[in-house]
Amino acid sequence: MKNKIYTRSVTIRDNDMNRWGITFEVREVDPCTKRNIDTLEEFVEHFEVSVCAEGCGSWGQCYGRITPRTPGQKDLLDFWNKYHCGSIASGTRAQEKYLHGEQYKKDFDEFIKIFSGYDENFRKQFDATSFNIMCKFYQVQPEHMPTLRGVISRYADGNPIEYILGLNPKRIRHDANDLYVKYIFLAIRGLYIDKGYKYGTDWLYLPIPEDICKRIDDLCEVLQKEEEDLSQSFAVPGDFDMSGNFEATKDIVEKVMEMRDCDEEEAKRFVALGIHLQLTFGDLDDTFQSNGDCLYQANGMEYYIGTEEELEQLASDIVHNNDEYEYFWREAVAAQNTIDSLEDWLDSIISIDGWCSVLNHWDGEYESYKIAGEYICVCRS
Incomplete structure (x- = not known):
């Protein structure tokens, strides 16, 4: 039996300005006897801790990909190494x-x-x-x-x-x-x-401290304060916050066009991503860039951003011009799962599954935001 008793998430930007969402979980488990890595004595454990990260197209144990920028982030990696899965090891400290x-x-x-x-x-x-x-x-x-x-x-x-x-x-x-x-x-x-x-004759563990939830809270507070300080360092004249119930008016779009020296199309997509990620102008302006074909990048992540019509057409082009989809159709025909022609079957991918199922390889979902009267969609790549 595993009963989740605590969860908390925090977002950080590492030394490479890559954005990472960190999620902590503490679960109550059935009592189990383990061996202490420090004393080598047996103890009974009632909890387990999980730490996972999402960023740069990865999810899970991305410990080695995060380059710490701050003391708090170094403490995060130390905490992760010590407590995730009980700091399981096959050898003593030495x-x-x-x-x-x-x-x-x-x-x-x-x-x-x-x-x-x-x-x-x-x-x-x-x-x-x-x-x-x-x-x-x-x-x-x-x-x-x-x-x-x-x-x-x-x-x-x-x-x-x-x-x-x-x-x-x-x-x-x-x-x-x-x-x-x-x-x-x-x-x-x-x-x-x-x-x-x-060496290697048993699994050794670090006992989970009784105040583990407070330790995570304290760590998250430090990480959030460091992120606030970073945002302050990126602040520019005329900066504005796109979090909360932010209203993306025509004036906002024109302001972004002036501040970034860009056209209206890019400005709308910039604002849509800013709302999606709940960032300030300065935060997003530091790493936002276009990679072409409705594909944009910020803080180490790529996003498809555009109107629904633009993204649907992009997904359709990918489906009709990628030989892999023809292979999938042939497999479906061989398995007698379809009697459609290749073109009809390719069209059905968009009409039935939706354009986001093609563009978003993460979870197939997207969000839509009203930017100066026009709806702009944002999804992971």
Whole structure:
């Protein structure tokens, strides 16, 4: 059983001025026994936290695509890393720190450098001399050598050189992402068994703190304040806010034409997107641009913006000029799902499913806004 007890969303702009919608959820779950990543002791968890992002044509775990611009955004990524799905890990703090740090990469690269000069015959023979060379180079402590020998014997068939390098001098057989390679280097550094825990034998978790909802609230308040400060920095003379019950009059359109030095068509589409995203003029003006064929971009996202007639014609052109749709028609005919001709079937896509189903690959939906007496539609690309 999962019962959602808290949700909150916030919108940020990262260092690349990409717009991200961040959604937090806290759910109550059936009590389950887990193992603490810090103490390695068992505990009973009653909650789980989910953090998801939407932006730049992506949705979900976009953690690695957000380039933090502010201290609050750095805290966001830290929170995300710590609490999403209980910060699940297969190693202790020390084991994970080593494997995700520069030292592991350096150790692996040095191994390649040391033993890549071995020819095929030497690579096949991992004897006491080779073991001693490896231990001396990495300064393996005597108390860690029995564990290292055991890992090599069990997971590398007694020969880490052949396991990692293989017999082909032109390519590596197993890289640093390989699980058994990780075992070998953890053992070299005396970390394969840390505080009695053998790497990869269990899932380790970070307990969800009791005040998790307050922590999210506090974080969101910081993020919102940073966004307000950014908007203030973009403010220009004559700036105006298109959020709330904003009325897009003819005067507003003319004002945008003057401020952006653009024609009426672009000004209307600018205002429509501003209302859609609830932005100020300065916010949107910083990244708004036309990519042609009713396609516009702002804060790392693309949108189709235009009258319903324009967007319907654009969708029709795409359907009739894309060979992929002819393939779909042939599949439908073969499955006896249609007896229509190709042209009639293509026409039916627009008439039945609507133009937005073709243009919007996200959710097939759009919004329409009255801009100076004319309705302008906005949808994701």
